[in-house]
Amino acid sequence: MELRHLRYFDAIAETQNFTRAAERLHVTQSTLSHQIRQLEEELGLVLFDRSHKKVALTEAGEMLRSHLMPALQQIDRGLQALSHPAEALSGEIRIAATHSFNTRLVPLCVSSFLAHHPGIKVSVEELSASLIAKRLASGHLELGVAYRPEDRSELWFEPLYNEELKLVVSDRHPLARRRRVRMIELHNCRMVLLPRQFSTRLLLDDCFEAAGAQPLVIAELNSIAPMIELISQTDLAGIIAETAVSPAADLRTIPIEDPTPIRTPGLLWKKGANRSPMVKHMASLIRRAATGHAG
Known part of the structure; x- marks a missing residue:
């Protein structure tokens, strides 16, 4: 099974017509029909009822599409992110750092981040390590750059360097x-x-x-x-x-x-928190910058 099989299946399910689906996909109708037959043979299921003027999904087809749509949308978002990185992320990211890192390291990373994602608001606070840990645990921050917290029950700590x-x-x-x-x-x-x-x-x-x-x-x-x-x-x-x-x-x-x-500085975030693409991207920038920072 290949991605094109799934895109062909989705186009037919949406248009309910092999001819219109073929035009949308820029392939011949015979090619489209052949690809769908391949998909049905591989699955061992009939996905479309072809007995009427309009092509209708069978029960198996309905079930496949219900699971397929979110996956295709996620793939499309990923491809869009690669093609248009400046438009891929939006929203706000809230981070905090102790003074040692907020002097040069964090501004360097924020500058690089905004160069790729100018539409994102970056909120940076300079706090003590203990306060960073508390604000991460309470959900008021998404990412911290500080030292290993004494109480690690609610936080993940990723060491960066000594x-x-x-x-x-x-x-x-x-x-x-x-x-x-x-x-x-x-x-x-x-x-x-x-x-x-x-x-x-x-x-x-x-x-x-x-x-x-x-x-x-x-x-x-x-x-x-x-x-x-x-x-x-x-x-x-x-x-x-x-x-x-x-x-x-x-x-x-x-x-x-x-x-x-x-001391051992590192990245901090709350255990179980859903890290957005923004947080992951900022964390990757900090990791790379920390390599030179430590040297």
Whole structure:
């Protein structure tokens, strides 16, 4: 059985006439009749009652068409998507990302997405990882770019890559010329960090404890951009993903070891949610971009 057999069958069922169906399909009536006979022989069923002027579907034919129509429509939509990708998707997509990814990665992916689908509205929120997880679970978001949630009962997490956090200081800081810094050396170091409601801060606290270090947390800010600005203007140090720090002459990023703080970002979505073609397309763009992002 081939797709053309099914299209021929559908055309005859709709026109109830072999001649009109042949004209619509741009084939000869004899070719059309031969193809339908092939289909009936393969199925071992009679699909059309040819005893009247109008061709009528038999009971088997009616049953086949009831199941066939949705499949043909789905095939046609897929072919249309390939021929007219800019028109294939419509509607709105709601995503959220933590600051590290909303600085460069997500805007890059949204730009690529809109270049292919300019008619789609893309709504992006910058939220903490915990809030992203909550809003995905409640159905207010369709896709998240964050870190592995502590409670994974309602969410799927797809790891993208491992991300190393680094020490960020101004070019005037005593550690600015160092090639590497051990975590113990940050004992009593004046620092600005995220508050403890952020998973990244909890990760850093674990690393400090493992190294036996206790920094002097002078400031806590809940957004990376003001942290970086504060670092550039003061003697405070921070620990931030290098991908979130735009190149600047007055800043230095330094690897940390013993231990090295590492996070695993990934894609998040709700278990059991029906992921639309829009969500799947955006996810594929993020996966591809993350490959270069990690490098």
